[in-house]
Amino acid sequence: MTDEMAVEVEDLRRVYRVKSGERIALDSISFDVSQGELFGILGPNGAGKTTLVRILSTLLHPTSGTARVLGVDVGRGERQLRRRIGILFGGERGLYTRVTARQNLRYFAGLYGIPRKVADPRIEELLHHVKLDDRADEKVEAYSRGMKQRLHLARVLVHDPEIIFLDEPTIGLDPIVAREVRGLITELPQRGKTVVLTSHYMFEAEALCSRVMVVDSGTVVALDTPQALRQGHPDMACIDVDLLESTQDAEERVRRLVNGEGSVSTHVEGERQVLTVQSPRGADLVPELQQVLADCRLGVVAVREPTLEDVYVRLISEGRRRRDTATEAEQAIPTTEKVSR
CATH class of the missing domain: 3.40.50.300 (P-loop containing nucleotide triphosphate hydrolases)
Incomplete structure (x- = not known):
């Protein structure tokens, strides 16, 4: 030592x-x-x-x-x-x-x-x-x-x-x-x-x-x-959307909009439900986000710099996606090929 x-x-x-x-x-x-x-x-x-x-x-x-x-x-x-x-x-x-x-x-x-x-x-x-x-x-x-x-x-x-x-x-x-x-x-x-x-x-x-x-x-x-x-994630702006009233598939619709170029999560803060989008597009994504959620009643939509918690969520999410992809690839290998390895 x-x-x-x-x-x-x-x-x-x-x-x-x-x-x-x-x-x-x-x-x-x-x-x-x-x-x-x-x-x-x-x-x-x-x-x-x-x-x-x-x-x-x-x-x-x-x-x-x-x-x-x-x-x-x-x-x-x-x-x-x-x-x-x-x-x-x-x-x-x-x-x-x-x-x-x-x-x-x-x-x-x-x-x-x-x-x-x-x-x-x-x-x-x-x-x-x-x-x-x-x-x-x-x-x-x-x-x-x-x-x-x-x-x-x-x-x-x-x-x-x-x-x-x-x-x-x-x-x-x-x-x-x-x-x-x-x-x-x-x-x-x-x-x-x-x-x-x-x-x-x-x-x-x-x-x-x-x-x-x-x-x-x-x-x-x-x-x-x-x-x-x-600071190691300069491409990651965060958008917080207050969902005053929302449909059940609101988060899924936003995921399709982001299309893998970021992450989407929903959490509760007091009596507020907040949908957070992490995306390199930042403020440019806001108009499309509001359009996708047009049938929801929205409160404040705010763009901010990432916190450590935002970075943490991204790191964990990306790591799990990589593991899931690796697992799926492994499962797709024929049994005979696995044995030959």
Whole structure:
């Protein structure tokens, strides 16, 4: 491992045995993370994000390839490495709810063999840092979900790890609490920590991470800074159409209009249904778009620059189309020819 690298991954594979045969969760992934970096891993459900974090945090062995964290091979140095890393998975599991926050932190400090004279001042500092010092002696069962997540973060830090793995740390939190947790996360590199973060939220990754890696179906789709990923698609203008009332086949009609030169998706924002078209034609497409949707009641039609989420949707969509095309081509090969191969 070089002095600058906290994580080095090369040709990492993980294959699960299932009833139907094998399922490839990670397929020859390679990347690295610099010390002190806040690195994001993005991808849809089932993309391999959690599997990757579990391997890097020594909870799961790879099928093949190598992964080194802080210079230690994750498959051979579990005991050595676990004292130097912290892990936070989304959800509420991992805390003892019938005792207080302070008692939780003392217990976990004890598991790492931290002397009481060292642990107690650190616990007080952490409780203050996560804004739980005024509730530290209440039982955790009375805490809100946001308070539990802040306590989780204090638990992760109690043994002063060098690298922290955060798997969907704001999932299920209300927007105000999620913002508080994100604020705590941004401070971790300032405390000398390397952070590897998985998330479904593109705006979160864009706000927090110095670099992001997009994965899908166990492969790396893209890896760069959020800004570079946005700038790497200069041909992609986005058109947002407010659908106040629409027909069932509105999205399909727009897909036929775009004809493969872009992507089309529909999502709900509050009480609005928004159809988003990504196309190199940009504003030139708007008149044709309005004509195709002439029988729908439309609100605002706006052309804008792409966000990281727009780029993400394009990367995932294009990757899946390529895989579908490859699968169809493979299925079209006669069985005798496959055997001869």
